[in-house]
Amino acid sequence: MHRPEDEPAPVIRRRRRLRTTVITVALGVVMFTVGAVGLSPNGSSTPDAPATASSASGPARGIAALRERVQRLPKDPVSWANLGMALVQQARTTADPATYAQAEAALRRSLTLQPAQNLHAEIGMGALAAARHQFRDALTWAEKAIATSPATPATYGVLADAHTQLGQYREAEEAVQKMADLRPDSSSLARASYVFELRGDTDQAKLLMERALRAAGTPGERAFAHTHLSSLALDSGDPTTALRQAQAGLAIAPRDAGLLEARAKAGATTDDREQAVADYTAAIAVAPLPQYLLGLGELQQSLGRQNQAEAQYAVLRAQETLRRATAAPADVDAIYFEADHGDPHQAVAMAETAVRERPFLAVHDAYAWALHRAGRNDEALHQADKALVLGTRSALFLYHRGAIHQALGDTTPARHDLSQALAADPTFHPLHAPAAREALRRIDDTTP
Structure with missing residues (x-):
């Protein structure tokens, strides 16, 4: 039998644009072992699937065992690093800032015990920084880890994630290529799938993630792949496949927040909106991330349930108050929320800070939308172009740029972007998709 390890690595070549000469991919047994940011191109965070999908207590038991180990071996830097990395994984699942703090404490204890050439802790610190969206710090730790062990593939995963979120796409592709070569x-x-997704090549992105699903060696890996296959299908206007992928993942990991969101988004495009409400609610119970709160609020608003929508928006406002107290950069969903349901001028200020720290495609789009909502459309168009510079097939990004063109009186590009958004995914957003159709109708009514 031909083993995955015998297959050649994916070849990612970029000159002026991404080009591939070979897409034959080897299938291993670990997906996003360390350093995975878990982000979709729209910038939303995706918590990792549980380590054992059959029981939420599985990761807790693993962490308990690691805590017992560091008690027995308090001077072992590897044990402290392993505990720190396990806590990073748990924090991604629960979105609990306290767990991130515990992870950092464990990793720094490891570095105190072994300040130099501490590969496990350096990779762990890079993964922690990425999970906190501190991507410049993640880049620094990745470079330290590579200096310690230049032939360790996981270090290039951390490096690729950091470069991607810092808008350094050529460097990210080179890091992914190096990781695959190793x-x-x-x-x-x-x-590699994510590289193609950002470039708008969703067919190759799906192919690579489907192969990853077949290669997955644990329930968590399979759940992760189903989550992203659901997202790719939905972004391609295929809610039936998106729902099927989410259902398959939830059969493995019934309490995975990312999969619950995936099923909610797919269900919201069909007649099963009550199930979508229930799925969003369940996802929020696991991890109250802004994207879930905003998704549920806007779904409720689209259903005419303003009181229920406002309940979610109130939580988002409370989260924003806490964020300001910590001076952390806003995530894209917080910026979108402020632009659409709060103060657009405040959204612009949030986006200006965020884009300096994280000049990623989705942050440029959020900045563009905030500027548009604040009436600054010339500046907004510049940011919207940056969001689509790689050719990403995002209906939301295209809608935003189309609305900006329309506000500027640029009828032809407005029609093009709005049409492309609806062609990619006719139900891409419970509020904005109907707005896109209405905008096209007004253009058609006023154009000779």
């Missing part, structure tokens, strides 16, 4: 396993495969 070990063409599921982790490098998943990142």
Whole structure:
């Protein structure tokens, strides 16, 4: 039998635009082992699937065992690093800032015990920084880890994630290529899929993630792949496949927040909106991330349930108050929320800070939308162009740029972008998709 390890690595070549000469991919057994940011191109965070999908207590038991180990071996830097990395994984699942703090404490204890050439802790610190969206710090830790062990593939995963979120796409592709050259396993495969997704090549992105699903060696890896296959299908206007992928993942990991959101988004495009409400509610119970709160609020608003929508928006406002107290940059969903349901001028200020720290495609789009809502459309168009510079097939990004063109009186490009948004995904957003159709109708009514 032909083993995945015997297959050649994916080849990612970029000159002026991404080009591929070979897309034959090896399938390993670990997906996003460390350093995975878990982000979709729209910038939303996706918590990792549980380590054991059959029981939420599985990760807790693993962490308890690691805590017992560091008690027995308090001077072992590897044990402290392993505990820190496990806590990073748990924090991604629960979105609990206290768990991130515990992870950092464990990793720094490891570094105190072994300040130099501490590969496990350096990779862990890079993963922690990425999970906190501190991507410049993640880049620094990745470079330290590479200096410690230049032949360790996981270090290039952290490096690729950091470069991507810092808008350094050529460098990110080179890091993914290096990772695949060193070990063409599921982790490098998943990142290669993301490269193609950002470039708008969703067919190749799906192919790579489907191979990752077949290669997945644990329930968590399979759940992760189903989540992203659902997202790719929905972004391509295929809610039936998106729902099927989400259902398959939830059969493995019934309490995974990312999969619950995936099923909610797919269900919201069909007649099963009550199930979508229930799924969003369940996802929020696991991890109250802004994207879930905003998704549920806007779904409720689209259903005419303003009181229920306002209940979610109130939580988002409370989260924003806490964020300002910590001076952390806003995530894209917080910026979108402020632009659409709060103060657009405040959204612009939030976006200006965020884009300096994280000049990623989705942050440029959020900045563009905030500027548009604040009436600054010339500046907004510049940011919207940056959001689509790679050719990403995002209906939301296209709608935003189309609305900006329309506000500027640029009828032809407005019609093009709005049409492309609806062609990619006719139900891409419960509020904005109907707005896109109405905008096209007004253009058609006023154009000779």
